[in-house]
Amino acid sequence: MPSFREAILITGGAGFIGSHTVRRFVNNHPDKLIINLDKLTYAGNLENLRDIEGKENYLFIKGDIADTEVVEKIFREHPVTGVIHLAAESHVDRSITDPMAFIRTNVIGTVTLMNAARKAWGDNLSGKRFYQISTDEVYGSLGPEGRFTEETPYDPQSPYSASKASADHFVRAYGNTYGLPFVITNCSNNYGPYQFPEKLIPLTINNILHERPIPVYGQGENIRDWLYVEDHAQAIELVYFNGREGRTYNIGGDNEWKNIDLVKKLCDITDRLLGRPEGSSRRLITFVKDRAGHDLRYAIDASRIRRELGWQPRTSFDEGLTRTVRWYLDNTEWLEHVISGEYEKYYEKQYGRR
Numbered sequence: 305m306p307s308f309r310e311a312i313l314i315t316g317g318a319g320f321i322g323s324h325t326v327r328r329f330v331n332n333h334p335d336k337l338i339i340n341l342d343k344l345t346y347a348g349n350l351e352n353l354r355d356i357e358g359k360e361n362y363l364f365i366k367g368d369i370a371d372t373e374v375v376e377k378i379f380r381e382h383p384v385t386g387v388i389h390l391a392a393e394s395h396v397d398r399s400i401t402d403p404m405a406f407i408r409t410n411v412i413g414t415v416t417l418m419n420a421a422r423k424a425w426g427d428n429l430s431g432k433r434f435y436q437i438s439t440d441e442v443y444g445s446l447g448p449e450g451r452f453t454e455e456t457p458y459d460p461q462s463p464y465s466a467s468k469a470s471a472d473h474f475v476r477a478y479g480n481t482y483g484l485p486f487v488i489t490n491c492s493n494n495y496g497p498y499q500f501p502e503k504l505i506p507l508t509i510n511n512i513l514h515e516r517p518i519p520v521y522g523q524g525e526n527i528r529d530w531l532y533v534e535d536h537a538q539a540i541e542l543v544y545f546n547g548r549e550g551r552t553y554n555i556g557g558d559n560e561w562k563n564i565d566l567v568k569k570l571c572d573i574t575d576r577l578l579g580r581p582e583g584s585s586r587r588l589i590t591f592v593k594d595r596a597g598h599d600l601r602y603a604i605d606a607s608r609i610r611r612e613l614g615w616q617p618r619t620s621f622d623e624g625l626t627r628t629v630r631w632y633l634d635n636t637e638w639l640e641h642v643i644s645g646e647y648e649k650y651y652e653k654q655y656g657r658r
């Protein structure tokens with residue numbers, strides 16, 4: 305391997321958003337070594353990165369962010385100047401059944417990474433950066449009006465969002481106490497290729513494909529603000545290089561949808577692409593028991609990142625959803641591979657037998 309003067313450590317790079325981020329950094333920054341540290345949990349899949357795995361500036365390391373030895377070794381062996389921290393347990397429903405896994409990875413893992421960065425960087429903090437990738441869910445649940453700004457007080461409502469909020473607090477505390485140079489972004493719901501089919505959009509596409517019931521929680525009235533994953537990865541690159549130290553940026557799609565309307569739209573797009581008669585998949589929609597403590601609405605005010613960094617989403621929802629559905633239809637092998645025994649077991653526990 306050639307020697308690099310600078311390395312960026314990306315955690316969770318084998319996951320959904322992480323793989324898009326790693327691909328972008330590897331392709332756009334050939335002068336920097338991009339290290340992907342990932343434990344390869346059920347959500348991590350190296351098939352997501354097949355197209356860049358042979359690149360000279362890419363290094364994959366299988367390991368746990370909460371393992372001090374693993375993390376310190378990376379900082380000892382490579383000239384890491386920045387960390388882009390995406391590794392997390394990320395699914396709200398799983399956090400309801402197993403909150404401890406979320407505390408371990410999302411809280412302890414984040415602090416372990418920052419400790420290793422501090423140890424390696426010492427007082428030599430110029431040009432260093434710890435970038436915490438967070439979620440809009442830390443702000444809690446909105447009523448019908450208003451949007452989350454960077455000043456909205458944290459009010460997490462699920463074990464997942466509580467663990468992410470806790471990690472964000474630790475990052476700011478490390479900035480304040482030890483001068484760790486950091487930046488945080490809080491993004492709304494992402495969608496696109498390579499998302500694990502436990503999340504609403506890929507789960508719906510997969511069930512349509514197999515003509516299985518589409519589980520919609522409660523009455524489907526909950527609202528999410530959807531952003532195409534490539535637009536998020538582009539924002540991450542912008543914030544990593546140009547974001548102001550110690551600053552928080554909200555990232556969102558300005559694209560609010562009620563779950564039931566989104567699922568209907570997905571049914572129609574998928575039917576069209578599969579050449580099925582109009583309306584045939586809508587019949588699969590099934591209202592099921594609501595998620596415990598289900599947040600009603602998320603919506604992001606992204607004016608700061610637009611104003612300060614000139615970012616804006618480039619992909620319209622119609623374009624992004626069509627591209628996403630087509631990708632899942634073209635990559636049924638990927639789908640079959642990720643729907644491992646473990647996912648099948650999870651599915652049965654969550655929704656009952658098929």
Ligand code: NAD
Binds near residue numbers: 315346369
């Ligand atoms: P994901 O579940 O698809 O991927 C998570 C990745 O982290 C996987 O590759 C997994 O193997 C890895 N990982 C988990 N625990 C680990 C550990 N202990 N050590 C090392 N690696 C570990 O998640 P995602 O949807 O891509 O989300 C990535 C990040 O973005 C998370 O921090 C999440 O909170 C945040 N986020 C996600 C969304 C969204 O809509 N998906 C929105 C806003 C913010």
Ligand code: TYD
Binds near residue numbers: 505507
């Ligand atoms: P999800 O994709 O799990 O993301 P998050 O909970 O982090 O926003 O869920 C998106 C929305 O879809 C949320 O309101 C819950 C709902 N949902 C369903 O109605 N059915 C499902 O099977 C899933 C997974 C989610």
